[in-house]
Amino acid sequence: MSNDQPVKSKDDTSGNNKTQIGQGGELHQLADGEHALLTTNQGLPLADNQNSLKSNPSGPVLLEDFILREKITHFDHERIPERIVHARGTGVHGYFELTHSLQQYTTAKILTEVGEQTPLFTRISTVAGGSGSVDTPRDVRGFATKFYTKEGNWDLVGNNVPVFFIQDAIKFPDLVHAIKMEPDRGFPQSATAHDTFWDFISLTPESMHMVMWIMSDRTIPRSLRMVEGFGVHSFRLINENGDSTFVKFHWRPKLGLQSMVWDEAVKTAGADQDFMRRDMFEAIETGNFPEWDLAVQLFTAAEADQFPFDHLDATKLIPEELVPLQVIGRMVLDRWPNNFFAETEQVALPIT
Ligand code: HEM
Incomplete structure (x- = not known):
């Protein structure tokens, strides 16, 4: 001008x-x-x-x-590029409250100060589909939680299946390429029932345990409020004397584990492709705040040496009869984000 x-x-x-x-x-x-x-x-x-x-x-x-x-x-x-896996996610703010101290095992205040409420953000997702895919395919659900602790951020992930496909992370890109849509046709966009996946599985015997879980009711949940979260990996807690204890984390939904039958999931996908996201949004907006118990399995290296399997192998779980679960706290999700892109899409969460 x-x-x-x-x-x-x-x-x-x-x-x-x-x-x-x-x-x-x-x-x-x-x-x-x-x-x-x-x-x-x-x-x-x-x-x-x-x-x-x-x-x-x-x-x-x-x-x-x-x-x-x-x-x-x-x-x-x-816009940011969508995640390669877990692109379709729904995030909610909430808090974690410790009910049982692990002071004997760790110095991390979030796990030792009973009654303390720690703010957090949790993003629950499917694995295979892109960010605009339907909410109800047969697929593993996973969630990542970022705890905003007084001592810094702590990230923890859980999948609703207790084991993983592979033992060696170097196979992960191959697994994900096999899970994603076929390279020539660009579909299916959010499920694993296609040739590249079964080709990979047939050549990867260690994936069979996970495949059995994928074919169970777990992978067609009724609601994101009804999924479990298994840490899958073993982590280490260190106490003030420097003693180490192994820990596996388990999230257990207070609403229990509920699934759809296949016919319901197919019809739901057609009627409302945002079914799970809408369900979570409406639950939060009407004050029906979903809750999860956080439970742990604790064991020493000496005990682990007696297990008839390697607990560091992600294709194995530790039976609860062998190492019982102890509930140590609860997570409550109670606040929907103001800005989906800024909070849910841009949140940086762990890759395992
Ligand atoms: C071979 C081992 C694994 C590799 C290499 C791997 C890699 C990745 C990658 C690249 C992402 C996307 C991160 C992003 O773009 O923001 C991701 C996300 C995720 N992974 Fe894994 N992963 C592995 C195993 C696992 C296991 C065992 C679990 C469950 C216990 C898990 C749960 C998740 C979850 C919940 C997310 C989504 C986080 C979010 O909401 O942004 N992953 N992983």
């Missing part, structure tokens, strides 16, 4: 010139102290973000128009 002609006031008679009209008829906001200012992302007051700076009315846009460049750059970054 050239400055040949002065801007005219739209409301000269009131003596309160809130808006001015520029040469092209565009409205300019004035900083009158009554309304929130339009600003750049850096907070610089701005009269106009609807007209770019040009060398003349029909001329080229000038690179020096940093307001235009800021607006377009911001727009270009409004």
Whole structure:
């Protein structure tokens, strides 16, 4: 816009010139102290973000128009690439409350201060589908929880199946390529019932335990509020004397484990492809806050040496008859995000 002609006031008679009209008829906001200012992302007051700076009315846009460049750059970054796995996720804020201290085993305050409520964010997802895929395919559900503890963030993941496909993480890219849609046709978008998957499974005997769980009712849950979360891996707790104890984490939904039958899941997918996300949203908005118990299996290295299997092998579980579960706390999800993209999509969570 050239400055040949002065801007005219739209409301000269009131003596309160809130808006001015520029040469092209565009409205300019004035900083009158009554309304929130339009600003750049850096907070610089701005009269106009609807007209770019040009060398003349029909001329080229000038690179020096940093307001235009800021607006377009911001727009270009409004999306992040979707996750390779677990792209379809639903996140909710909540808190964790410890009910049983693990002081004997660890110095981490979140696991030693009974009654302390720690804020958290949990994102529950399918594994195979893209971010716009249906909510009800036969697929493992998993969730990652970020605890905002006084001592820093602690991330913990759980899948609703207690074992994993592979023993060696180097096979993970091959597994995921096999799970994802067939490379030539781009489908199926969110389930594993296709050739590349069965080809991989047939060549990977250690995956058979996981396949048995995948074919169970667990992988067509009725609600995200009704899925268990198994940490799968063993972790280590260290106490103040430096003694180490192995731990496996288990989330158990207070609503219990409930599933759909296949026919229900298929019909639900057709009637409402956002079924699980909507169910969670409506539960939170109506105050039906879902809860999970956090339970642990604790064992020493000496005890682990006596197990007839390697507990560090993710294709094996530790039977509860061998190492019983102890409930140590609960998670309550009670606040839906304000901004799905900023909170649910951009949250950075662990990869295992
Ligand atoms: C071979 C081992 C594994 C590898 C290499 C692996 C890799 C990954 C990757 C690359 C992501 C996507 C991260 C992102 O883009 O934000 C992811 C997400 C996830 N993984 Fe794994 N994974 C493994 C095993 C597991 C296991 C055993 C579990 C369950 C206990 C698990 C649960 C999850 C969950 C819940 C997420 C989603 C986190 C979110 O909501 O963003 N993964 N994993």
